[in-house]
Amino acid sequence: KAGVTQTPRYLIKTRGQQVTLSCSPISGHRSVSWYQQTPGQGLQFLFEYFSETQRNKGNFPGRFSGRQFSNSRSEMNVSTLELGDSALYLCASSIGTTSYEQYFGPGTRLTVT
Amino acid sequence: QQQVKQSPQSLIVQKGGISIINCAYENTAFDYFPWYQQFPGKGPALLIAIRPDVSEKKEGRVTISFNKSAKQFSLHIMDSQPGDSATYFCAATTGGAAGNKLTFGGGTRVLVKP
Numbered sequence: 001k002a003g004v005t006q007t008p009r010y011l012i013k014t015r016g017q018q019v020t021l022s023c024s025p026i027s028g029h030r031s032v033s034w035y036q037q038t039p040g041q042g043l044q045f046l047f048e049y050f051s052e053t054q055r056n057k058g059n060f061p062g063r064f065s066g067r068q069f070s071n072s073r074s075e076m077n078v079s080t081l082e083l084g085d086s087a088l089y090l091c092a093s094s095i096g097t098t099s100y101e102q103y104f105g106p107g108t109r110l111t112v113t
Numbered sequence: 114q115q116q117v118k119q120s121p122q123s124l125i126v127q128k129g130g131i132s133i134i135n136c137a138y139e140n141t142a143f144d145y146f147p148w149y150q151q152f153p154g155k156g157p158a159l160l161i162a163i164r165p166d167v168s169e170k171k172e173g174r175v176t177i178s179f180n181k182s183a184k185q186f187s188l189h190i191m192d193s194q195p196g197d198s199a200t201y202f203c204a205a206t207t208g209g210a211a212g213n214k215l216t217f218g219g220g221t222r223v224l225v226k227p
Binding site: 004031033035042043044045048050055056058090092094096100101102103104105106107 | 147149154155156162204206208213214219220
């Protein structure tokens with residue numbers, strides 16, 4: 001099976017812009033979670049989608065949003081970018097029901113200048 | 114509030130030695146504890162995981178020990194090799210209908226010297 005794929009892998013944006021990141025889960029997986037990784041804060045949970053519904057949400061401002069499509073692919077959007085949003089954004093997929101195992105993609109490295 | 118505390122932050126081990134990483138958690142509702150390995154420029158890779166009803170789980174050179182009463186769990190990597198040099202993260206989740214939110218420890222950077 002193909003693993004979790006994320007696009008783009010690298011992105012450079014300017015403060016105030018918005019960005020959309022994409023994630024394709026492992027085939028058959030219905031849950032997609034998003035995490036932010038920074039040197040200072042480590043790995044932090046953003047949100048999780050299961051069957052197109054947000055099932056869980058972390059403590060991030062409303063500028064961070066996401067959605068999931070009927071084929072389980074997911075996108076996350078960050079509006080009005082701030083310098084502090086520079087991070088590695090990771091997507092993880094899991095079956096979503098009978099198993100807790102989550103498999104991560106390679107991430108999207110976002111740099112905000 | 115940091116719900117999963119991981120130590121040490123960094124570790125240097127000689128080739129053939131044992132790498133030991135410890136984690137402590139606060140939320141007694143956690144019922145699944147995975148460990149992830151991350152190489153620079155890559156996403157975390159699931160290494161091994163344990164549920165609270167098991168005190169120890171071994172897969173190859175890697176062992177998880179779990180102490181439910183102390184709310185602690187640890188990762189042991191036996192016969193450490195230079196290829197094991199990476200950052201290791203412990204995590205915990207309640208899972209189930211509440212969703213798959215993973216709470217991570219701060220990470221341990223392991224360097225295995227040849």
